[in-house]
Amino acid sequence: MDVDIISEEENPMLHRTDVTFELVHEEATPSRLQVRDSLAAKLNKDAGEVVIRKLDTKFGMRKTVGYAKVYETSAHAVEVEQEHMLERNKIEADEEAEDETEAEAEAEAEEA
Numbered sequence: 001m002d003v004d005i006i007s008e009e010e011n012p013m014l015h016r017t018d019v020t021f022e023l024v025h026e027e028a029t030p031s032r033l034q035v036r037d038s039l040a041a042k043l044n045k046d047a048g049e050v051v052i053r054k055l056d057t058k059f060g061m062r063k064t065v066g067y068a069k070v071y072e073t074s075a076h077a078v079e080v081e082q083e084h085m086l087e088r089n090k091i092e093a094d095e096e097a098e099d100e101t102e103a104e105a106e107a108e109a110e111e112a
Helices: 032-042 074-080 083-088 095-111
Strands: 002-011 016-024 050-057 063-071
Touching (some): 016 074
Antiparallel strands (some): 002 016, 050 063
């Protein structure tokens, strides 16, 4: 499976990069998790920081075009992404990370 990056667009407000990529494969369309792992390896990121949003394979073709969001940390991914996208990409919310985020939010609320 060969992954080529078509475009990258920085989104600093959400701590992520939006990536459009093209995937050439020999067999059937690879699973979302296989694509996520390959893209993460290509970008030198952890698999928990990559969320595959869309995969589009034309009938009979060995080429897939996809769209992914690559976050700075998996905690940012959990904070921003919808639950169903986290489940599809097998990204689990660490309870410790959620507790830290909640504690930070509470501290900011008390200061205000």
